[in-house]
Amino acid sequence: MQRSNRKDSLRTRFARWDDGHESSDSRTRRTFLRGVAATGATGIGLTSTAGAASEPYSQYEGDYRNVVDVVDAGADNTGEESITPVLEDLRADNTLLVFPEGRYYMDEQFRFTGFDNFGVVGDDATLVPANYHDFAGPQYRLFRLGVSYSPGSHLRFEGFDVDQRAPDTGIRVIEANAADRLEVRDVTVYGEHDSGTWGPGLFNVTDPDGWGIVERFRAPHGGAWVNNTPHAGNRWRGPIGIEANQNAGTLEFRRCWLGGFPNNGLYAAGGGGTIIVHGGLYRNSNGANVRVGGQGSKIRWPTVEVDETRPEDKTQRGIRIENGKNVKIHGAAVEITSPKPTSHAISVMNSCESARIENTRVELRGSDVNHGLVLSPDCGETVIASTEISHDTAGGYPLWIRDSDRTEPVLVEHLSISGAAGDGGGFRDGIRCERDNCRFSHVDVSQPGRDGVDRNAIVNTGSDLTVYRSDLRASQYPFVDLGADTLVRDSVLESSGDNEAACLYASAEDPTFKKNKLVDGIRNLGANGVTTWENNHA
The missing domain is CATH 2.160.20 (Pectate Lyase C-like)
Known part of the structure; x- marks a missing residue:
């Protein structure tokens, strides 16, 4: 007994x-x-x-x-x-x-x-x-x-x-x-x-x-x-x-x-x-x-x-x-x-040659710097679909696509990123895209910033990036381009911090903006070959 x-x-x-x-x-x-x-x-x-x-x-x-x-x-x-x-x-x-x-x-x-x-x-x-x-x-x-x-x-x-x-x-x-x-x-x-x-x-x-x-x-x-x-x-x-x-x-x-x-x-x-x-x-x-x-x-x-x-x-x-x-x-x-x-x-x-992440929810909270989804430099083709990331930390990237020499595509579609994060460690972007040949479709990124800090929605340093039918909002810039051959179309970009919708650095080459809502326009710091067509700046 x-x-x-x-x-x-x-x-x-x-x-x-x-x-x-x-x-x-x-x-x-x-x-x-x-x-x-x-x-x-x-x-x-x-x-x-x-x-x-x-x-x-x-x-x-x-x-x-x-x-x-x-x-x-x-x-x-x-x-x-x-x-x-x-x-x-x-x-x-x-x-x-x-x-x-x-x-x-x-x-x-x-x-x-x-x-x-x-x-x-x-x-x-x-x-x-x-x-x-x-x-x-x-x-x-x-x-x-x-x-x-x-x-x-x-x-x-x-x-x-x-x-x-x-x-x-x-x-x-x-x-x-x-x-x-x-x-x-x-x-x-x-x-x-x-x-x-x-x-x-x-x-x-x-x-x-x-x-x-x-x-x-x-x-x-x-x-x-x-x-x-x-x-x-x-x-x-x-x-x-x-x-x-x-x-x-x-x-x-x-x-x-x-x-x-x-x-x-x-x-x-x-x-x-x-x-x-x-x-x-x-x-x-x-x-x-x-x-x-x-x-x-x-x-x-x-x-x-x-x-x-x-x-x-x-x-x-x-x-x-x-x-x-x-x-x-x-x-x-x-x-x-x-x-x-x-x-x-x-x-x-x-060492991951190909991957797919879908219907997934990620929540990060706390007083330390932390990242959400991280794609290592030498990983192969990756698809991220129908996924939500809530990011409320002292800093970090909810999605970090790291710099790579590989040419296999990274496709991100129907991704939602929310939360008020800080800029600890200098990590202050909702999506940090450092790799060539990436595609973002129907991406919703909101980066209001914690305690008034400046956050960006997407920062791109790679080549051949496409952003399509996405909603990008941030306390600093919704979109920052330092790469080449970027296409942003049919999207809404709006800053809550009295900044322009996009910031183009001098290293950016041949960016194209078509049929977007670009609230307060584009800030061009010396980018070459900028193309705009049928955008609304109101």
Whole structure:
């Protein structure tokens, strides 16, 4: 009965956290994140087993030759004795190990590789790791199922709570490499990962034709920096929340939740396979909260929040995409209210060959300088569509397209930028466009400036920029041109600071303005080849 009460307490606390964020600004956050799919806190509700056991777990009948109740086989479910020796005796191919209700103490790793079909499932089961000092052998993992050079073929692991609330009990729950099929579901880690060893989960599909899903893997309390743990000096930074950097197949992370980890939250940027992130909540990790690469990878409907910064945290980016091609971000909600100077909301890195960001909302607030969407100099073709950025910081660029020698186009359409930011660090433009061959269509930029500072809507230093059917308003200049061959047409440009609609510097060459509303006209500081046609200056 006491174990049951303890489990109920754990689940009650998690359910409160899962249902909503119990903080003073929870209503604001929920409003910002409206429409984002919520992650359920319920377990898988296993009720049956197959095979030689009994009626329970019948849903697995036919999937395994052997279905074994680990308690019937001698495993202690009171949390007093280590179960690893029993698991070692039960290890066999084409086998499902079933954990009935109870607490299962583990003080050494269980390892099984090269299998064809193996599963581990829990029914109201809690794993209890030994502390760092008492853990035998490698102090890194509870379950190591498949390795890169000898993966399993089919693997199932689901239905466990992991109680890491006692000091120094943080450990990797599962490390899994499967060639054909990987299924991990409903694993919840309670307590901070505080031992400094590898983070809660590592997953890879090793065959290009294989697939996997990691669903509702949750570690909401994050991990400690390594120098604050008994593993100090042995690692850089500390644990990663979920790692998948050798994936070759298709691997989906569905409705996973991670708290703040010191070395990235979800880190799935290596390997040549496809990563899918669907939903979930990722909060306060250092490095990046969601870091993804791969071919045709997709990040769909995640919620990313940064509202806490520890003294050791240096960067807390929202989403970072890299090492891939045709990477898509769709329906993301990114909110950063505790920014660091390089904590961009979304970063498209140099190694990203092509990307699309659409139907995404970004909100940045705070007293520090911070940027929104940042396209690195060597990234490839990028499309930003139907996206909103609210930017209320001490300074920074809501959209920064950095200087590049690459010629692939950047297309921005149906983008809305709002908020009153400052000019800290000299970053005072709504859109900073430093790259050639960019197209802005149906862009709405409002930059009123914080506390009377001068902000510009768009500043262009590149060549061959087109601005079409856009609404640009700013406290200083709606449009500033220092580049070449710019075309602005069918747009509205208006300054709230008694300035002209556009400012053309001497370096600007051959700018063209057609059929615009240019309130108070154009300020020309020596630009060459200026063309105007049918503009309204009223």
